Amino acid sequence: MDLNGTLEATWLHELSPGSRDLLGRAGEVAEECAKRADEHDRAATFPGRDFDDLATAGLNAATVPREHGGLGLGPLNGDTLALWLMTKELARADLSLGRCWEGHTNALVLIHALATEQQQQRWFDGIVRRGEKWVAWSGEPQARKPGESTRFGTSITTVEDGWVLDGTKAFATSATGADWAILLVNTAGPGGARHADAPADGLLLLACDLSDPTVTIDDSWWDPIGMRATASHLVEFDRTFLPAQNLIGAPGAYLHQGWQSAFTPHYAASFLGAAEGAFAYAREYLIRQDKTADPYIQQRVGSMAVNVETAHLWLAHVARLWDDGQRTGAQRAGNRARHLVEHLALQTVDHCIRACGARSLVRPSPVERILRDLTFYARHDNDDHVLATIGRAALGQTHDSSFFKP
Ligand SMILES: Cc1cc2nc3c(=O)[nH]c(=O)nc-3n(C[C@H](O)[C@H](O)[C@H](O)COP(=O)(O)OP(=O)(O)OC[C@H]3O[C@@H](n4cnc5c(N)ncnc54)[C@H](O)[C@@H]3O)c2cc1C
Known part of the structure; x- marks a missing residue:
């Protein structure tokens, strides 16, 4: 990424020439996706054409291992x-596209990590050859909000040759776009992975x-207020x-092996995307309006630049810790990055709005959508609990580095 020529993107040097090329292609696809974002947001529709474009550009099997025809990116592939x-x-x-993409690529990481060779052959083939889209669904919040009549949750029964599932899941990202979902269900009853207190061994994928x-x-x-196009x-x-x-995988392997912690910093990468979008918009806006001589504006731009760079460095x-196989250190640092980047991103969006003024929040300004999306998406985990977990x-002390439960 180029911080608008303001400083050198040191982290790019850590990528191989091949990965830099992939990133360039992703950037070209993203430019087209940005043009459709407003339409998807207003209609709350899954960004299907964006996924089609990613497949056409040969990017959709990003976390599928190379030996299965994918690009071999991600924490299990050393890239x-x-x-x-x-x-x-x-x-x-x-x-919203970032969230759907995370859901897809994270699901493939789980298949790589836990599925048998035969399962990998079958499912990776569908992704590589037919552009199939995946996601992972746990969401079964148990505490009802005021006025909520729906009770979320699934129950699973063992039958000959498999299981029978009944009930509901909420926050099912990509529901209208995905072909396959990895369902995180608990044999002890409703709650999935995130909202259940049952023993880890009862969690099936x-x-x-x-x-x-x-x-x-x-x-x-x-x-919802934001992330509408995730169609959750x-x-x-x-x-x-x-x-x-x-x-x-074996029952409970997801929790015993701490796979959620491979995805926690991935959320931070999405938060950073939102921050970068706001920063780029602010820079153009302020130059266009000739407000750059104002020292307060300069400070806010300076702060945005430092925030965005800090998030990249984290x-x-x-x-690097994941790629070096330092799993425990990577999990610990990943939670810290998730906590920090949320704040850096929210502050960057706030700086953008304060520097640019009210019209930056009038459609079709993307900042209006970024603010709604980021505010909502940051609720995916509770940062108070993330920070307390880092402290524990x-x-x-004993701590839950998957879902940050007290
Ligand atoms: C845009 C978006 C997309 C999502 N996509 C997916 C997806 O694809 N797959 C998936 O599985 N999930 C997904 N989720 C769901 C997410 O993982 C959570 O399950 C969801 O945020 C739960 O909703 P809630 O915050 O209202 O839940 P609640 O469980 O009601 O939590 C509300 C708050 O209360 C806190 N809390 C919980 N228990 C206690 C307690 N005992 N004491 C004090 N505080 C407590 C929580 O930490 C949280 O801050 C998505 C969420 C969002 C926002």
């Missing part, structure tokens, strides 16, 4: 930063073919049969 910078490019164009007629989408639930609808399972051969640091780790 983590290239993936996160690609995500950042897409999130800069449209944070089950691949679900979303063309199954027993899987339906209730699109009346998803009417309520999904209903009505005695959905999930065959034994769709079980990914992501490059965490990526620093104190040598």
Whole structure:
């Protein structure tokens, strides 16, 4: 990335020439996606054409290993930063797209990490040859909000040759666009992974073919302030049969092996994309309005530049730990990066708005959408709990580095 020529992007030197080329291609696709972001946001529709363009550019199998025909990016392939910078490019164009893309690439990381060779052959082939889209769904919040009549959650029954699933999941990103979902379900009852207190061994990862007629989408639930184009609808399972051969990894492996921590810094990469989008907009806006002689404006621009650079340096640091196989250090640093980048990104958007003024929040300004999207997306994890978890780790106390539970 080029910080508008203001400083050298040192982290780019850590990428191979091949990865830099991929990033360039992602940047070209992202430019087209940015033009469609407003339309997807207003209609709350999944950015299907963006995914088509990514597939046409040969980028959709980013985290599929090379031996299976993919690009071999990500924390399991020793090329983590290239993936996160690609995500950042897409999130800069449209944070909702960034989230859908994360969901897709993270699901493929899970298949790589935990699935059998036969399963990998089958599912990676669909991605590489047919551009199939994946996502991972846990979302079963248990505490009802005032006035909420729907009860979220699934229950699973063991049957011959597999399982039968009943119930609902909320926040099901890419619900109207994905072909397959990895369902995180708990044999102990509703709650999925994030919202369950049940023992880790009860957590199953089950691949679900979303063309199954027993899987339906209730699109009346998803009417949020931001991240509208993620199409994170309520999904209903009505005695959905999930065959034994769709079980990914051993029960509990997801939590025992701490896979969520490979995705936590990935969220930070998306937050950074939003910040970079606001920074680029502010810079152009302020130069156009000839306001750059004002010392307050200069300070806000300076702060945005430092924030964006700091976030990059943290992501490059965490990526290096993953690539060097320093798993524990990578998990710890990844949580710190997630915490810090949320604040850097929110502050950058705030600087942009304060420096540019009210018209930066009038459509079709992208800042209006970035503010709504980032405010909402930062709720994906609770930063109070992320920071407390970092503190508990620093104190040598027991802590949950997957979902930051107290
Ligand atoms: C844009 C977006 C996309 C998403 N996509 C996906 C997806 O694809 N797949 C998926 O699995 N999930 C997804 N999620 C869901 C997300 O993972 C959470 O499950 C979701 O944020 C839960 O909604 P909530 O914040 O209202 O939940 P709640 O569980 O009600 O949490 C509300 C707040 O209360 C806090 N809290 C919880 N328990 C306690 C307690 N005992 N004491 C004090 N505070 C507590 C939480 O930390 C949180 O801050 C997505 C979320 C967003 C915002």
